[in-house]
Amino acid sequence: MLTAADVHPAKYPTVEAVRWIGQQLAAATGNRLGIRVYHSGQLGRENDTVELARFGAINLTRVNFAALNNAFPLTQVPALPYVFDSVAHMRRAMDGEPGRQILAGFAQRDLVGLCIYDSGVRCVYNVRRPIQTPADLHGLKIRVPPSDIFIQIGLALGANSTPLAFGEVYSSLQTHLIDGAENNIHSFHSSRHFEVAKHWSETNHSYSPEALLLSRRTLEQLRGEDQALLLRLATESVPVMRGLWDAAEERSRQSVLDAGVEINTVDHAAFVRATAPLLQRRLESPELRRLYDEIRSMA
Ligand code: GTR
Numbered sequence: 001m002l003t004a005a006d007v008h009p010a011k012y013p014t015v016e017a018v019r020w021i022g023q024q025l026a027a028a029t030g031n032r033l034g035i036r037v038y039h040s041g042q043l044g045r046e047n048d049t050v051e052l053a054r055f056g057a058i059n060l061t062r063v064n065f066a067a068l069n070n071a072f073p074l075t076q077v078p079a080l081p082y083v084f085d086s087v088a089h090m091r092r093a094m095d096g097e098p099g100r101q102i103l104a105g106f107a108q109r110d111l112v113g114l115c116i117y118d119s120g121v122r123c124v125y126n127v128r129r130p131i132q133t134p135a136d137l138h139g140l141k142i143r144v145p146p147s148d149i150f151i152q153i154g155l156a157l158g159a160n161s162t163p164l165a166f167g168e169v170y171s172s173l174q175t176h177l178i179d180g181a182e183n184n185i186h187s188f189h190s191s192r193h194f195e196v197a198k199h200w201s202e203t204n205h206s207y208s209p210e211a212l213l214l215s216r217r218t219l220e221q222l223r224g225e226d227q228a229l230l231l232r233l234a235t236e237s238v239p240v241m242r243g244l245w246d247a248a249e250e251r252s253r254q255s256v257l258d259a260g261v262e263i264n265t266v267d268h269a270a271f272v273r274a275t276a277p278l279l280q281r282r283l284e285s286p287e288l289r290r291l292y293d294e295i296r297s298m299a
Contacts, residue, residue: 002035002218004060005043005052007166012190013248014062014117014210015039017241021233028229033222035060045165047146054110056217064119065208066145071109074102076149077291079208080282081156081275085299087118090207093295095238101291103211110216114234117210117241119184120249124157124203125193126180127173130264131201134158134274143169143181149282154182156275157205166191173197182206186245189252200256200263203271212237 002022006015015037022035043049043058046067052058065075077083078098084090093099094116103113124131124142131137137158144150146163154161162178172178173196180197182205188194212234219227257263283289 002033002059003043004035004037004062005049005058006037006039006062007041007046008039008187009190010039012039012186013241013244014212016244017117017237018060018062018212020240021230021237024233024236025230029226033226033230041167045167047165050111050213053213053215056215058215059218060114060212060214062117062210062212064145064210066147066150068106068211069147069149072102072105073285073288074105074291075211076282077288077295078102079147079149079153079206080279080292081153081205082272082279083292083295084207087121087207089299090209091118091242093298094209096298098291098295098298106211106213107216112214112216112219114212114214114231115238117212117238118245119208119210120186120245121204122182122184122206122208123201124159124180124182124205125188125197125200125261127176127197128179128199130199130262131203131266132264133267133270140179141177143172143178152278153206153275156278157182157203157271158274169193170196184249185256186248186252189256194256194259194261198261200261202263202265204268205271205275 004018008015018035018037026034046063049061050063050067053061065079068075069079099116106113126140134157140159141162142154142159143164144154144161151161151163164172169181170193283292
């Protein structure tokens with residue numbers, strides 16, 4: 001039985017997709033192989049589960065690119081502000097050559113990049129007021145994932161970035177340690193942050209996707225045919241995940257509206273302008289620039 005980590009609750013599309021891989025594995029091997037998914041952060045924070053997988057203490061982990069930005073620089077590009085024009089653009093790029101390059105990069109640190117899942121588009125939400133321009137975020141403490149890129153994104157959006165682990169956000173909102181956070185609408189709903197933060201502002205600033213990673217040690221311990229099976233099933237789980245994702249996003253949007261959350265549009269051009277210097281700074285690295293140009297050519 002392989003062990004997998006995820007910070008999201010049971011039923012979240014990433015959790016369900018990895019369970020699906022496990023069921024297919026069990027069916028194909030007469031229950032010789034399977035996956036037990038430890039959801040809801042039972043195995044710790046995302047950044048820690050990446051280390052656990054590297055050393056083979058767990059077999060798989062599903063994390064956002066945010067948790068990988070520092071160790072794997074190529075993951076920064078899809079996380080940067082306004083790199084993708086749409087979900088379709090993001091899917092095309094992550095299914096294509098840019099996604100393959102990023103997945104190959106995990107081998108540098110004892111990991112196997114199995115596949116890339118959707119994470120919708122991230123927006124800002126907060127307890128205080130609707131955000132229309134970067135100036136409206138001035139003085140607000142906005143939680144970001146513990147990643148240099150996200151700390152800089154928060155600052156570029158106009159906020160005081162406060163890096164915290166995902167599991168700490170709900171209580172930090174309640175105790176007013178922070179004024180808000182940023183995430184996709186399904187996470188906003190499933191984490192119940194909407195109970196506290198009633199303003200959702202459509203900044204759409206990052207499509208930072210999810211990665212499913214396997215410990216290289218685990219791969220090496222599997223027979224050749226099992227290796228091929230697992231790699232194939234991971235790729236096949238992407239459309240499964242996307243089907244669940246599209247439905248979940250839709251439901252979450254309606255549920256938070258029903259719960260009294262106010263959704264507002266923003267001055268998109270003002271946010272693009274505010275984050276442009278950050279983008280340019282990061283793209284001074286030729287490696288990141290190449291990947292960025294490739295992604296943009298697929299817009
Ligand atoms: C979610 C992502 C999680 C986690 C979380 C966060 O969108 O699916 O894996 O990274 O964001 O902001 O910490």
